[in-house]
Amino acid sequence: MWWEIASTRLGEPGYPLVENRVQSEIMKFACAEAGPISRSKLTGLIGVSRSKVSMEVQQLLEAGLLVEGGLAKSDGGRRSSLLGIPRSAGVIAAVDLGATSIEVALTTLGGEILVCRSEHADIKDGPKPILRRTKEILSEILGEQSVNPQEVLAIGMGVPGPVEQAAGILRSPPIMPGWDRFPIRSAFAGDYAAPVFIDNDVNLMALGEHWGGVGRGVDNMLFVKVGTGIGGGIIADGHLYRGTHGCAGDIGHISVDPEGPICTCGNPGCLEAMAAAPAIVIEAERRAREGLSPVLAEKLAERGELDAMAVGEAAAVGDYEALEIIRGSGRLIGHVIASLVSVLNPSLIVIGGGVAQIGHSFLAEIRSTVYQRSLPLATRNLPIVLSELEDTAGVMGASVMAAECVLTVAE
Ligand SMILES: [Zn+2]
Incomplete structure (x- = not known):
């Protein structure tokens, strides 16, 4: 039943959010599209039958990850409605830690920035005070946007050092004393059920610029x-x-x-x-x-x-x-x-x-x-x-990376 699906997702943001490869691709193409997307375009992009796409879309609609709105251009037959990712699907918390700044944003699953907050900080202060302040800012902007912490689907974070991505830890970062192998993910575990994904800040800026900027x-x-x-x-x-x-x-x-x-x-x-x-x-x-x-x-x-x-x-x-x-x-x-x-x-x-x-x-x-x-x-x-994105390239990339991670199913 739809409410069971909804409450399961909101109660404990499951990871991944999708059940199979076709759903994963539907969601990723819907994220990558700058606006609503049609079923026929999805069918062409994914390369499976139209009925298969329609069936998986129906599941995603029921799960609240997609929503219908507007009509697609007619391709001769009946006009079908366009698909988009609603704000109610949940949000991504995107963090960009720089050498001298903390930036925290909330975005939709589709990568639209809802709010972004930045302040001066010294990464050399070490992981505990920096992550404490990061969590405070996140909690403040969630409150301002009236978003429940349980609606956070994933947390993406960029850090200014070399990251072993699978483990989510920094390895001997030259400008980040005290951060070597610090368990960043566990700092969020008590407050958020959402998974935390960490990558190097410049990797994420590249991803952000590729996704929504000049690239x-x-x-x-x-x-x-x-x-x-x-x-x-x-x-x-x-x-x-x-x-x-x-x-x-x-x-x-x-x-x-x-x-x-x-x-x-x-x-x-x-x-x-x-x-x-x-x-x-x-x-x-x-x-x-x-x-x-x-x-x-x-x-x-x-x-x-x-x-x-x-x-x-x-x-x-x-x-x-x-x-x-x-x-x-x-x-x-x-x-x-x-x-x-x-x-x-x-x-x-x-x-x-x-x-x-x-x-x-x-x-x-x-x-x-x-x-x-x-x-x-x-x-x-x-x-x-x-x-083109300047200061928001990092949080944009953090959002894209985190969304990709929770929308990917294990092969
Ligand atoms: Zn050097």
Whole structure:
């Protein structure tokens, strides 16, 4: 009976939410569609008979995971109604933990962001206070949206370190002291019956951008985040490519100078140690102190310290030293991306993270380096663009990943 199905799902969000592969594909295509979808389109996409699709759709309607609304275009026969994913199917809690921020969103199962809350935090404070605050924010926004915690179908979380995805734990994350092998999932277990899925933050940003941003419909793309750290996320053949242990795309620790400064990972001259926000700030403060840049010196005197955005502001008013620092960072990142282009042959490169907003010269330098250093065939149609979703790419990706997980049946 429908109420039994509904109460079972709401009482203890079962996982997976679907019963078989066809239901799984129906739900995933319904999620991926930017609006309502017709049965005939689903039939074409899944490649089973129309009657099979109709039968499984009926089950999903009864389970409350789909809802009918609007009429499909006529294909000669009787017009059937379109299918969508209702808000009442439940919500996904999407979390993006950055080096310096906590972002929590509620989305529909179909990936629409209902509410998103962000605040400053220091990941170095360790898992207990950070996860406590994350749960507080989640509880606040659930209350504001009048959503019962039992309606949370899944929790997706991005973290700024290497994640062993199957176990949902971080492995020796360089910038996250105290988080190594911390049981993140168990922190939610007492309050939420929903399963918790964890992945690297940049993987999820790539997924978010591929799903709902500038990478929509692009099957081979590379997402590069430049912020406190540098990371990459790879979409290959339409899927997130994680590699054997989940560390694919961890480009911040590619060596660009064997004689360079020691990185947080312990090795010298990693890209991250030489081109991410802290490196930009160190270089700017040095040039300010040495009297090379009056603009940077004035900002340093005013504020006591600089940040990457202050360097961007100085460049925007024509400060040569600030511009050189930004270009230097863009050039190093461009060199590494050019190597990746040779390996992956993507058709789109998306640059995100806080430093991406530092000014146009940063993106311009990345572009010119990549175009100079790569084979013409590889860059013939290779746009290099800024993230469209910006701050919400991470939570969007966390939502998509979590939805995919609860909609996948074991083979
Ligand atoms: Zn490193």
